[in-house]
Amino acid sequence: MNTPYEQHVEYPSRKRMAWLTAGAALFVCAGFFLIFDQSFKPGSSIISSVIGLTSILFFGICFCYSLIKMIRKEPSFVIHEQGFIDSSSYTSGGEVAWKDIEHIFMYELMGQKMIGVKLRDENAFLERQNGMKRKLMTANSNMVDATISIAQSSISLPLDQLYLMMMSHWRHARDSRG
Structure with missing residues (x-):
């Protein structure tokens, strides 16, 4: 165990960051699917488009953040x-x-x-x-x-x-x- 005067440095787990990046990418893809899928009933396409856009925006930011954290040392x-x-x-x-x-x-x-x-x-x-x-x-x-x-x-x-x-x-x- 470190003594109080030793510096300890932690780096992000590349494996965890890779899983987070892949998961975020899947949700971005799901968002695009919700926006462009035409198999929904009329009227429900607005709701699915809003959910899809929200998914793309939120998980797109998560994807970029986790990708940058994974690449940077x-x-x-x-x-x-x-x-x-x-x-x-x-x-x-x-x-x-x-x-x-x-x-x-x-x-x-x-x-x-x-x-x-x-x-x-x-x-x-x-x-x-x-x-x-x-x-x-x-x-x-x-x-x-x-x-x-x-x-x-x-x-x-x-x-x-x-x-x-x-x-x-x-x-x-x-x-x-x-």
Whole structure:
């Protein structure tokens, strides 16, 4: 296990990112099918077109994001002495100092284990985020009381191990301060 002064770098799992990319591509194809399929009853084609367009837009963005994450060789998560840098998802927190953290905890949402990070001054942190990202982070914070959530899907290290590593670094930083 890392000592509090060692930096730990996590890269996205290429296998998981490939599955996410393929899944998003399938939903984009399904969206096109809904738009251009003429076998629906008259009147239902408007509903299927709206659903198809929504699917294409949402999963098209997901496809592009996961494809870029899969191709780039950038870390998705870095732990260092001063804090951590989260770039594991679109709603990632960026750089966060250990001194700004109020609480770190594990939780499960819709069957997926996640690490939640509650910040001392959540409003100041959210003000630094762009519009859509801020709204998504606020919604997440209202659901699980975590300003930042880290999912297993973008990290290759098992989430339990990452959690223990984060807790060790955070406690060490907290004990060093006071």
